[in-house]
Amino acid sequence: MKHFASSLNKKNKFLILGCGFSGSFFAKTIRKLGYTALTSSRSENKDPNSFVFNSDKGVIPDKKTFDGVTHILSCIPPDKNGKDPVLGSLKNKLKSLSLEWIGYLSTTGVYGNTKGDWVSENDPPKPCQKRSHKRLNCEKEWIESGLPAQIFRLPGIYGPGRSTFEAIRNKKIRVISKKNQVFSRIHVADISNAIIYLLHNKNSLKFHKIINIADDEPCSQLEVIQYCYDLLGLRMPKPILFEDAKEELSPIAQSFWMENRRVSNKLLCETLGYKLIYKNYKIGLKNCYLNS
Numbered sequence: 001m002k003h004f005a006s007s008l009n010k011k012n013k014f015l016i017l018g019c020g021f022s023g024s025f026f027a028k029t030i031r032k033l034g035y036t037a038l039t040s041s042r043s044e045n046k047d048p049n050s051f052v053f054n055s056d057k058g059v060i061p062d063k064k065t066f067d068g069v070t071h072i073l074s075c076i077p078p079d080k081n082g083k084d085p086v087l088g089s090l091k092n093k094l095k096s097l098s099l100e101w102i103g104y105l106s107t108t109g110v111y112g113n114t115k116g117d118w119v120s121e122n123d124p125p126k127p128c129q130k131r132s133h134k135r136l137n138c139e140k141e142w143i144e145s146g147l148p149a150q151i152f153r154l155p156g157i158y159g160p161g162r163s164t165f166e167a168i169r170n171k172k173i174r175v176i177s178k179k180n181q182v183f184s185r186i187h188v189a190d191i192s193n194a195i196i197y198l199l200h201n202k203n204s205l206k207f208h209k210i211i212n213i214a215d216d217e218p219c220s221q222l223e224v225i226q227y228c229y230d231l232l233g234l235r236m237p238k239p240i241l242f243e244d245a246k247e248e249l250s251p252i253a254q255s256f257w258m259e260n261r262r263v264s265n266k267l268l269c270e271t272l273g274y275k276l277i278y279k280n281y282k283i284g285l286k287n288c289y290l291n292s
């Protein structure tokens with residue numbers, strides 16, 4: 001295979017807007033590779049590489065934060081009106097920079113309910129939930145912004161510190177069964193790695209505005225929970241039928257069960273050649289088990 005020079009270089013500076021679960025994993029990974037990364041948070045903290053950005057309070061980063069920035073990753077969800085908080089506060093600032101790339105973490109919720117069928121980037125979005133309409137609106141804002149934006153659609157994110165193990169340990173687990181219901185998921189390390197892979201190979205790969213990052217094996221939540229109980233050497237409680245559990249679930253938890261889809265990663269993993277670290281929940285959860 002021909003090797004192309006990486007399109008990243010050590011002078012690149014990353015701003016990670018929204019340093020939550022995925023943002024902090026990305027920051028850690030990119031720094032390990034020798035790149036500079038500053039991260040935003042809504043409140044002051046002691047981390048010297050962190051700055052404050054809070055769109056709700058109109059607190060925006062100072063000029064110095066943007067010096068030399070070449071790459072931005074936004075991990076911030078839509079605001080309550082369905083507008084993108086970053087574009088709402090910083091669009092003109094971003095346009096004044098010499099940015100090479102902006103990544104936006106979106107969700108596969110924009111595809112809506114496919115009743116268990118596979119769905120790919122070629123399928124038109126059909127959001128069902130209000131929050132997914134808001135998300136689609138943010139994607140549209142990014143695409144129409146004139147900025148070099150790339151959108152990553154993500155299913156349920158898990159990883160060390162945020163997985164079914166925590167739900168079991170904190171006694172927040174609900175063992176629910178719903179016939180033929182599947183979920184797609186992605187390990188947080190694969191989000192970072194896939195993005196870095198695409199950035200490294202940006203000069204040789206065709207640019208796609210929208211890319212799904214999902215693992216190979218959508219499956220029922222019950223299988224995942226059973227696997228975690230097995231790893232812990234504990235007995236899984238008897239599953240409750242969704243119809244019986246429904247009333248007790250919060251509206252948001254209920255809404256997740258109303259959508260059933262298998263998210264395809266063919267564009268990322270076949271066309272673009274990314275190799276997943278955690279291609280299914282078993283490998284990914286073993287990693288969580290060993291690191292939590």
Ligand SMILES: NC(=O)c1ccc[n+]([C@@H]2O[C@H](COP(=O)([O-])OP(=O)(O)OC[C@H]3O[C@@H](n4cnc5c(N)ncnc54)[C@H](OP(=O)(O)O)[C@@H]3O)[C@@H](O)[C@H]2O)c1
Nearest residue numbers: 018019020021022041042054055076077105107154156157
């Ligand atoms: N969790 C999932 O399973 C999942 C699945 C698919 C897609 N997504 C989406 O993918 C993205 C990353 O997910 P995640 O779970 O890693 O996110 P997360 O841990 O919830 O982090 C979200 C970040 O956004 C920041 N933020 C929120 N509102 C803000 C505002 N108004 N101004 C400035 N910053 C704001 C938060 O700041 P603070 O650090 O100050 O709280 C936090 O750092 C999110 O957009 C999420 O909705 C999540």
